[in-house]
Amino acid sequence: MAAGLVISAPASGVGKTTLTLALARAWRNSGLRVQCFKSGPDYIDPAFHAAATGRASVNVDSWAMDRGTISHLVSRGIDADVVLAEGSMGLFDGVAARGVCGTGATADIAEMLDWPVLLVIDPSGQAQTAAAIAAGLRDYRAGVRLAGVVLNRVASPRHEALVRRALLDVGIAVFGALPRHAEISLPKRHLGLVQAEEQAEIGKLIDEAARFVAEHVDLDAVLRSAATWSPQPAVSGVNVTPPGQRIALARDAAFSFVYPHMLEAWRAAGAEISTFSPLADEDPDPGADVCWLPGGYPELHAGKIAANARFRSGLRAFAETRPVHGECGGYMVLGTALTDADGISHEMTGLLGLETSFAKRRMHLGYRLAELTAPMPGHRAGARLRGHEFHYSTILAQPDTPLAVVHDATGAVIAETGSRRGQATGTFFHLIAEDR
Known part of the structure; x- marks a missing residue:
């Protein structure tokens, strides 16, 4: 049995990848086997996941893949202790027209796997409004469950206290709050993050992110919030024919x-x-x-x-x-x-x-x-x-x-x-x- 969790956010650029890598490395360092996935078509993040966990990561995509393919790909987590699916864009962001079994939204994968969502919230420039955003995401779609929130880039202890109180008032757990920390910023270029294989110091960066997150986030509480999950046998695999022998x-x-x-x-x-x-x-x-x-x-x-x-x-x-x-x-x-x-x-x-x-x-x-x-x-x-x-x-x-x-x-x-x-x-x- 593994613990399954989806990492998502209200929007891009909030810190999903950094938190995913930090959690994965922190749990791996504690002796747990961690498997990551990427929801959506981003082909850069899986290499970062592999660097953090030592296990290959793959994409799962509700617009392009059927349920059998997604089940087949996710089943690689059968021998893991923790399975993390990192989302793309905002939790419910997908295309207007449904594809094979969804719109490509992270919420499709969360509902399909019945895994709760850990939200990364960046409350920069706001305070109690962050709780309204989190509550709206929690209530937007009945089949999607919220585990709780990690706050990212909080400005001060007073700022953190305001946001925490507002989230607790609407019944949303806060697992931790991360102050700004430039040392764990991942470099970017025009198509997204600079690739993991191009960063000689990527291992040290992930280790620092894991240390920083472990210092500010209750990792045990996050793990307890995850769903107990055992993959079902997939009826079909990936429908791909090799281009040659x-x-x-x-x-x-x-x-x-x-x-x-x-x-x-x-x-x-x-x-x-x-x-x-x-x-x-x-x-x-x-x-x-x-x-x-x-x-x-x-x-x-x-x-x-x-x-x-x-x-x-x-x-x-x-x-x-x-x-x-x-x-x-x-x-x-x-x-x-x-x-x-x-x-x-x-x-x-x-x-x-x-x-x-x-x-x-x-x-x-x-x-x-x-x-x-x-x-x-x-x-x-x-x-x-x-x-x-x-x-x-x-x-x-x-x-x-x-x-x-x-x-x-x-x-x-x-x-x-x-x-x-x-x-x-x-x-x-x-x-x-x-x-x-």
Whole structure:
């Protein structure tokens, strides 16, 4: 039996990730086995979870995944003592139109698993109003239970006392209050947190967060508030077909945005994965039968990618006889040119005609439902793929044959159709699951 708990908040930027990492490390340090998950399509946080717990974390998503898939993924916590699901955005924030089994909101996962929610509340610029917000979240949806609250960034003991009293007056437990503490601030960039693997001091930062939270939060009370949980056998796993038997996967600081559950599903289906680094001027494994370029930050390394002749020529040679697929940043690198933030255009691999610019920044964010008009590695023509798109690049040219008809979560057709030319295909969305 494990203790299950969802970590959420009224909004983004309140401290969910920091509290999740701190609780996970503090309990791990006390000898408990801790398993984390990420609710929603964020592909950066699971690596932080793994750094805190020593166990791989995966995403669960009510818009893109069915209940069987979610149950299958969560069942990895069967041997844990504590299971934490970190939410995204605010507790009830999702899309307007329901997806496979929900809107993508953290509340969907909390209700589905019947786990109580630990709220992180930042009362900056307010006092008793924080209690009204917490009470509103508690009462908004009948199937979602509130365990209590941790206050973050309280200004003073007097401020804390005002907020605590108001929360207790409405019957909401306060497990602790965290004063401002710059030493545990996680660095950010334009697509979210700087990746865990890019931070040499991430272990020390998580240890400091755990020490700080243990000093100010009643960890035993938080643990007692969690639900006693035993996973039910999943009727189905992840509906993903590997793109090939042996997959050459680009993997470095420029190509790192790939969902952990995807790689696990590929391996579970018998596929082998060999990684290579385009930034180190490596080319794909010649023994592979498909090459996959995930997203990441190619716009930060465009000059180096353009200069790495062995990678570019090796990828072009690979694509003459075998499929190559790119997602988001990987799609951009398969294109003809990428303009960086300084307005400098860099030649990419030219397998597709796509031209993109990071100098003309425009945010593209949201779920995507794509119906393939032609096959791509692992998926037949006509397949319905669910994914998520998040980038700031502008399309200057997308001249190749569209790969799919792509809709956003409202059903509106969008221009980012993906492309195909010869053996090369690419999409701006990151694949999460295929509809059954």
